[in-house]
Amino acid sequence: MTLKLFNSGSTIKEAFRPLRKNVASLYVCGVTPYDTTHLGHAFTYTVFDTLGRYLMHKGFGVVYTQNVTDIDDDILRRSKKEGRDWRELGDFWTRRFLDDMKSINVMRPTHYVKATASMPRIIRMVGRLLEKGFAYRSGNNVYFDVKKFPRYGSLSHFNTRQMEMLLRERGGNPLDANKRNPLDFILWQGWTEGEPYWNTPWGRGRPGWHIECSAMANEYLGDRIDIHGGGRDLIFPHHESEIAQSESYTGKRPFSRFFMHTAMVMYMGEKMSKSLGNLVLVSHLIKTHTPNAIRWLLLSHHYRQVWEYDEQGFDEAEHFSEMIGRLHVGRNTVDGSADESYMSEFEQAMDDDLNTPQALRMFGALLDNGKDDATARRIARILGFIV
Ligand SMILES: [Zn+2]
Numbered sequence: 001m002t003l004k005l006f007n008s009g010s011t012i013k014e015a016f017r018p019l020r021k022n023v024a025s026l027y028v029c030g031v032t033p034y035d036t037t038h039l040g041h042a043f044t045y046t047v048f049d050t051l052g053r054y055l056m057h058k059g060f061g062v063v064y065t066q067n068v069t070d071i072d073d074d075i076l077r078r079s080k081k082e083g084r085d086w087r088e089l090g091d092f093w094t095r096r097f098l099d100d101m102k103s104i105n106v107m108r109p110t111h112y113v114k115a116t117a118s119m120p121r122i123i124r125m126v127g128r129l130l131e132k133g134f135a136y137r138s139g140n141n142v143y144f145d146v147k148k149f150p151r152y153g154s155l156s157h158f159n160t161r162q163m164e165m166l167l168r169e170r171g172g173n174p175l176d177a178n179k180r181n182p183l184d185f186i187l188w189q190g191w192t193e194g195e196p197y198w199n200t201p202w203g204r205g206r207p208g209w210h211i212e213c214s215a216m217a218n219e220y221l222g223d224r225i226d227i228h229g230g231g232r233d234l235i236f237p238h239h240e241s242e243i244a245q246s247e248s249y250t251g252k253r254p255f256s257r258f259f260m261h262t263a264m265v266m267y268m269g270e271k272m273s274k275s276l277g278n279l280v281l282v283s284h285l286i287k288t289h290t291p292n293a294i295r296w297l298l299l300s301h302h303y304r305q306v307w308e309y310d311e312q313g314f315d316e317a318e319h320f321s322e323m324i325g326r327l328h329v330g331r332n333t334v335d336g337s338a339d340e341s342y343m344s345e346f347e348q349a350m351d352d353d354l355n356t357p358q359a360l361r362m363f364g365a366l367l368d369n370g371k372d373d374a375t376a377r378r379i380a381r382i383l384g385f386i387v
Helices: 039-057 073-082 086-103 115-131 160-169 209-221 232-250 282-288 291-299 313-329 340-351 356-369 373-382
Strands: 004-007 012-015 023-028 061-068 111-114 135-138 141-144 185-190 205-207 225-231 256-262 265-267
Touching (some): 039 061, 039 282, 039 291, 039 373, 086 282, 115 135, 115 141, 115 209, 160 232, 185 209, 225 232, 282 291, 291 313, 340 356
Parallel strands (some): 023 061, 225 256
Antiparallel strands (some): 135 141, 141 185
């Protein structure tokens, strides 16, 4: 069976075939480490962790890069507010994030990279974009000239007016007088007194957020990648801008064969977010629930479906967590004698755009009937449960 994944760009499910034979490259936008990890983050990273594990089960090698946005406006704002060094603040929250992820058995990506560690590649890309005429200097900044990239908007499918509206909402500053076009975005931000800076031929300053991800994807995975992932709210302007920068820099397309986006997690009727304060923290949940129960709860929702967190969802999740916990005793069959009909039913669900709710229904029935622990153990491991 072929794995099919929904591609945000084409808006259809497409068969997954990697660029390089048998090796899948995956880039997922990571956190900006200035605050705590909530269930929305856990959902996204658990989904891509499960995708990585499933790709390995399908026989692919997986090279997974995830970044840490360790230099950006949010970090500097918070560092100023707390009177704490921005590096120390970033390191602190990065460690907390990694601990949270480890607590729910999310594997470390192959490359876990700080933006500040990719500075030479970032500067090289901005320089090349200037040389090629895709970027321009204005004020102390360097901007990407969206007019030079007619495909801008092809991932989000938004028209210019919608993009401008969203940019206003998302802090993209369309009214910046230094821009030629309201949709142009910052590649390099000129230095402001008191802020950290890096030296470049066009002056000291720091990178824009979008170029950081393009540079890290390029440095660690190459000019073109198989799958780029992240939360749905990153489609515009972040991923749209990454495509424009990367394809203009390399002259190759598509930058990413697939774009996959996870749905938002709601709580108390609103999107779970720092600004609204309606957060459910992984570090709190782990005190009262097992890692397997948290993972079960997350995977019981399809990654493209918006869902609302509800403590009652743990009733079922805890039941199955307990059943998984009993698997190590090995009651019935021994490893190796797995029933292939269960496996093919499981793979059918997963091959269909990672239909984890369907896979869990089947897995739950297998656990409840207790007749084939070998297959149950195998499936548990593929889904990232601790067995
Ligand atoms: Zn990113």
